[in-house]
Amino acid sequence: PNAKVTLVEFSDFQCPACGAAHPIVKSIVEKYNEDIKFAYRHFPLPQHNFARKAAEAAQIAGAQGKFWEYHDLIFENQENLEEENLISYALELGLDVEKFKTDLDSGTYTSVISADIKAGESLGVNATPTFFLNGKKLIIANFGELEEKVKEEIDKVKASEPVVDEVIVNETTPSNSSSFPVLEIEYTESGFSPKNTTGYPKQLVRWTNKTDKSITLVQTTSKFPE
Numbered sequence: 001p002n003a004k005v006t007l008v009e010f011s012d013f014q015c016p017a018c019g020a021a022h023p024i025v026k027s028i029v030e031k032y033n034e035d036i037k038f039a040y041r042h043f044p045l046p047q048h049n050f051a052r053k054a055a056e057a058a059q060i061a062g063a064q065g066k067f068w069e070y071h072d073l074i075f076e077n078q079e080n081l082e083e084e085n086l087i088s089y090a091l092e093l094g095l096d097v098e099k100f101k102t103d104l105d106s107g108t109y110t111s112v113i114s115a116d117i118k119a120g121e122s123l124g125v126n127a128t129p130t131f132f133l134n135g136k137k138l139i140i141a142n143f144g145e146l147e148e149k150v151k152e153e154i155d156k157v158k159a160s161e162p163v164v165d166e167v168i169v170n171e172t173t174p175s176n177s178s179s180f181p182v183l184e185i186e187y188t189e190s191g192f193s194p195k196n197t198t199g200y201p202k203q204l205v206r207w208t209n210k211t212d213k214s215i216t217l218v219q220t221t222s223k224f225p226e
Contacts, residue, residue: 003037004157005134007150010041010120012128013055013074014048014081021129022075024143028150035154040071042116043128050081052113057086057100059109064095162214167192169199182206187215 009025011018029038042058044051054074061070073089074081083104090100103109120130124137131138131146133153140146167185183205186193199205209215 002034004035005032005150005153006037006039008039008041008132010043010116010123010125010128010130010132012042012044012048012051013058014051014078015045015128016078018129019075019078021143021146022072024146026072028147031147032150032154036150041120042113043120043125043130044113044117045128053083053104054081054086055113055116056107056109057090057104059112060100060103061090061093061095063103063109064100066093066095069093162216165191166195168196169205170197172198172200184208186210187213 007025007028009021011021025038029036042055044055058067058070058074061067070089070093073092077085077089086104087097087101090097123132131140133149134157138146138149140149165187169183169185180200180203183197183199183203185197185205186208188210207215207217
């Protein structure tokens with residue numbers, strides 16, 4: 001949910017290049033787990049006779065909670081994607097095979113595959129695998145560049161995020177005057193100054209930003225005793 005980047009792959013289960021990319025993509029997702037969100041989109045090519053049914057089978061497995069496990073099995077067995085193979089993979093993963101076969105025969109998820117293809121075409125996808133990183137189509141010479149692009153984007157997003165710093169203003173009720181000078185708090189490259197100071201009810205505070213960074217002020221308050 002707090003991913004810095006989103007990587008989308010339009011892919012074909014029967015495509016040799018997609019098979020070659022699979023272990024690299026899996027490694028990237030595992031390595032940058034805290035910073036990446038990965039989405040697999042179906043784009044079976046018409047010249048691959050078994051690709052569309054394999055895509056449907058993966059969706060059926062997904063409906064039973066095993067999309068990624070099934071996805072991995074298909075890529076590990078790209079040479080065996082006939083219907084009896086697809087059913088055997090469902091059996092191997094402990095899926096409800098009768099429901100699996102029924103959904104596969106009836107084309108329950110054909111519309112999902114068609115929607116992915118249409119989405120890919122609208123984005124200019126004409127080959128597989130095609131990757132989009134934070135909404136931008138990636139042009140890479142080889143799959144080794146994919147991790148470089150992902151890391152660069154993660155670093156770029158992190159560098160643009162504001163630095164979290166904290167200043168504590170202790171509230172004190174005075175026993176004498178009700179008029180006080182403005183409390184001055186500056187934000188510099190080294191953080192807030194002063195970091196710990198005392199303010200009084202109704203006293204004005206002037207916050208001065210002496211950097212080129214943007215600041216978001218968050219005021220926390222204690223809950224009332226009741």
